[in-house]
Amino acid sequence: MFRLFKHYVPHAVVWLALIEFIALLGSAEVAWHTYAHFAGFDAGKLSARAAPLATFAIANALAMMATGLYSSEALRSMRFATARLLAAISLGVIFLSVVGFLFPTATLWRVNSLYAMVIAIAALFVIRLILTQSAGADAFKRRILVLGAGKRAARLQALAEAPGSGLVVAGFVAMSASERTVPDAVPREDIANLSDHVVALGAGEVVLAMEERRGSLPLSDLLRVKTTGVHVNDIASFIERETGRVDLATTNPSALIFSDGFSAGQRISRVGKRLFDIVASLLVLVVGLPLILIAGMAVKADSRGPILYRQSRVGLYGEAYDVLKIRSMRTDAEAAGKAVWAAENDPRITRVGHIIRKARIDELPQLWCVLKGEMSIVGPRPERPSFVEELERELPYYAERHMVKPGLTGWAQINYPYGASVEDARAKLEYDLYYAKNYSPFLDLLILLQTVRVVLWPEGAR
Template structure:
């Protein structure tokens, strides 16, 4: 994987994205030249049309990221990829047509966009067919050697076997000779030269997966492997990189303290984040006010009670604040106290079911963003009752409150709606990853992919 702004991106995704960007530029230029020839207009020099060509390519690529074109399902299935490509390019064309309407002139001719759309679909599908056929799905999978044969090693074996895994295990070494769960593990005593064994297997990385490191850390072996040019990684860091979450089962305070993350140099990023929140929330409130007003009226007509729902939530540094949403449940939904929503929850009203699926009920929260209690991106704020319970049952739960809560977040785009302690545990692992690796780049990625969750509601309740 390639680490970009503290976030890991698979080599296959990066290569495909760069090729797609080049093909989008080619499609836009061909469309521009073709349309100019049809109407007898000078297309101009490449330098003169580079800005609109780049705008088309970046907008379309952003739409592709947003709808999940580079997700694991799209990388494995041509049919899935083609369907998402059609949606992404259609959204990009609508966005560019709107830009041409707002900024009239020769920004983006609608006929040129039509040609560019058709050419882009052909080129992008061919790209996936050719690159996938030549390289295959395993071309960029890293070859790792696991030091350990216990429960951690077994977890790596299972993770490697999952479709879309970015690595393949080429061998296991039993370092202790006891409690082995991986039968194919080779005893350390049977290997005379570990660095030579690593070279013979063609491993590009060694992962330390010992159950007990006290008096068992093979420092001499690891030093020789490291000086031979092979990357050596610790189990928790490896899982963070491969899964995009912090593994609570193996997490300890020393790893959080000494690992990369929670950078103190966030002052500029935090300022930029707040400036974006103010500008975007103000604009969004102006644009969506008619939508909020219409659905507020529908909520009132659909069931008795106020159109808006207010509730206490826990935010930054554990301080409570009040959120406001369009009411999607009956007014007596919490007469026995707050509780998670269930599938087909009877407390949800008819109009409430719809606005929850398309996330319209979240729009009034933009006001909370404008006032500074929330951000667009961050861990979802929970009610105090849930927080008290979860802090008792889940380790490190309080650490998620070290960043400002958000309307959308890393957990929301990676994990479906949860209504149990185990779901809360899984989402906490994603929230800790976000808190540890926050950058404006990660925020941008989350906001783009939130569109995928809205278009294809996954687990909305």
């Protein structure tokens, strides 16, 4: 896998994105020559139209990322990929229209854009058809050998068998007689040379998943495996890399302490993130003000009570602050005075509330909190103080999620449906810890792009 600013991306996905970016550039170039031929003028030098071609390719590539075209489901389902491709191109048209209005010379002419869109849809469809159908889903999968045959090894087996998995387990090696959870594991004593066994299975990586490593770590074997060019990884780091979350079941304090993560406090990153928050919150507040006013009037007409409400939340370093949102529930939603988890089809939500929560419009006033510095655009979801007290007792490392500012959107929000229990909070904590550990501007960009997908297809909103 490629590691881009601490975030791992599968090789196959990177190559696919690169191929499709070149296809977008080629589509724009073919469209330019097609229009020149029909209009009867010379196409000119490539350098003279480099900016419009690049703008077209970049806009649509970002739209493809935003609509989830590089997700596991899009890689294995042609129907899903086609639907998202059409949505991505539509989103790209909107973005290019805005750029063309602000910078007319930076985009293709309207007729050129139309030709380019049609050619791009056809080219990208053919590329997906060849790579995901003809080559098969296995073309995007990596083969691993698991050292261990206990419960940890069984977790990797389940991970590989999950829908959309990018893994194939080439085999299991039982390192001790007590490891019997995986029945088809080969005993270590039956393997004459472990490195030869790895090569024979065609495994590109060995994952350590032994239940007990004290005194049983095969250092000489692992050294030989490493020298053959095969990567060796621990189960905790492997799961973090593959799933984009810190696995609480296999992670220990020393792994977090000695990792290269948790660098969000670096001065340059912190200053850059703050500048982005100020500019983005101001821009969205100005653009979204009419939407806030319309939503406010609808809330007022739909139910009694104030349009906006304040609620205490836990922010950076565990400090409390007041969050500001458009009211989406009845005023007696917590008549007993006790915080209550939101539930699926929650009866406390008003008719207008259902709409504004689905579209995340109720979150827009929180931009004022971002502008004041209490929140960030991207970060863990802020929770109620009473929930935090409970979750810190129930879940390890929960306090560590408060080492970064809470955000309007975040890694957990785009990867996990809306949580309404301690178990949901545990799953979301694993994503929040991954974000806090691996924060970078690149990861923020990925989250912002994927937020578009969550807003357009709000599967997890409540």
